[in-house]
Amino acid sequence: MTKNINWGIMGCGGIAREFADALKAVEGANLIAAASKSGKAKQFAEDFNLAYYYDDYEEFVRNEEIDVVYVATTHNFHYENTMLCLNNNKHVLCEKAFTLNAKQASRLIEIAKSKKLFLMEAMWTRFSPALAKLISVIKAGVIGEIKTLKGDFCIDVPFDPKHRLYNINLAGGSLLDLGIYPITFACMILERYPVEITGTLNIGKTSVDQESHYLLKFDKGETALLSSACTYSAPIDFVIYGTKGRIVVPNFYFPAKLILMKNGKTEEIISVPYESNGKNYEAIEVMECILQNKTQSDKQTFYDTLKIMEILDSLREAYLTYPNENDF
Template sequence: MSDRIRWGILGTGNIVHKFATGLAVLPDAALVAVGSRRQETADAFGDEFDVPNRHAGYEALAADPDVDVVYVATPHVFHCDNTVLCLGHGKHVLCEKPFAINAQETRRMIAAARKNQRFLMDAVWTRFLPTMVKLREILASGRIGEVKLMQVDFGFRAGLNPKGRLFDPALGGGAVLDVGIYVVQLAAMVFGKPPAKIMSTMQLGETGVDEQTAMLFTYDQGQMAQLACAIRTSTPQEASIFGSEGRIHLASAWWNGTNLTVWDKSSGAEGETMTLPFEGNGYNCEAQAVMECIRTGKLESDIMPLDETMQLMETLDAVRAQGGLAYPME
């Protein structure tokens, strides 16, 4: 392996532009290859980000000997096949969220990583931002006591586009897989375990996917999480965590914010607000964490481990089953 970790990017949609911008602030990262379904789009992306190897087709990217790790950023329905392809060619993989369509695909992806002895991670980038690092520290310190309840939402109003990735059932559309994963993973991070009981209700829109979903999770000692996500409704995008000795608020937008306020015995009525800025656009934080794992020979991340990804996908399956959302490919 060269001094720099050599990245390949699979797909040339919206998010890869942000990810490539994030990578550019990391001196020990090199973006060496891109794979697209068409040569023209691979070349256009290559010109924009100065990427030397431009492949027509994902298999050529997966086989590129110059690449150490591939960032998979296609619509959700392709994550499993794309990831298994790259792992099979001996590449490490960072796969966009939601990791897969369901737990069955997730199992296949994790098995491929373990069989090929390659690093694999669910790209839950928010977990690597300084605010989330601080949140984990505060919770572990016991400063707000025992966590009893949390509330979090992630909703935005997208224009209805039946053929777009957000609304097309054939592409795994809907709120739960697109942004529900953010709120579900926050609950998993805060409580450190999957819910004992899941209740959910979904509003299915005209294309058949959930436009908004509400979830109520209960845990083995009676703790609760109230979660909401939406793709046709703007919501505050805030998170609150309530403990026996205090509470924490993550300001909007909680998933990429820099402000966190804690109220406890010592904080006074206004609480103690901490500001935790980050370098770059934030995608560099998860990329940096991936590179640290690869350099030290780790096959998974302690912050976003594969067993937890498996539990997250099982939770999302249960949420969808109660809401009545199955995809055509399932």
């Protein structure tokens, strides 16, 4: 990349700070502005030496120096925040889950296409060096034909009805925040989407799913057994079982190594380190696409985002509806 691109960040929580740190490792990336409605923008701007900070999103998006916005607000605000950015001619990288449902996602995609603006969901795992290596190992036939995939993303978060994972008004629950990882990872590995989707969501006293289990079946007979939870912890691992062995991917939401096993024994450990904190790779993809005047990434397409949103919609249909999710 030869041209500098100016970034703005909307929402100044923990993940916004991680992304701001990642931008330091990206050539040509200039983070110049941040905005927050919770009063965090000033401190954020001081910490990252930004030229601008805003407590008002309308004022933020009117800053003509900003080329692209990273939307790092809670799930319930993704649709309206991204729409605001697009309507003010900003390219957008929006955190996952992209929106509350597929209908919202489809509408944002329509707007981005019509205005010829770049738009992408921030599924950072898709851009990790380890994922590319994993897929190449699988395609080389090292573990034979894939039969089953198993992945869990379960973390123990103390119950607090105001916490984003337990608050239905913030579109909380384990599915959108954590379950999206194993679901997306399974689809990325197989490079296809399921033909059958079933699941069970355990709804807690704040009306969001605290523990969820998913079963995906694919057209060649492969199955994916997946789970997410915010009430207990478990190894955040993903395992791909094949006819000749299996591959274990520790911390699969952003992995650094692959463990190849055959006959119950470790045969090889493949180290695939990453630079910075890993979110730099998705930022690089965004910037390269913008410089090429693309509206979507070839690696994280609109189709990919819509298919994942449709899976999430299907899983929670009988269990969970978020307030005002269809009012747009």
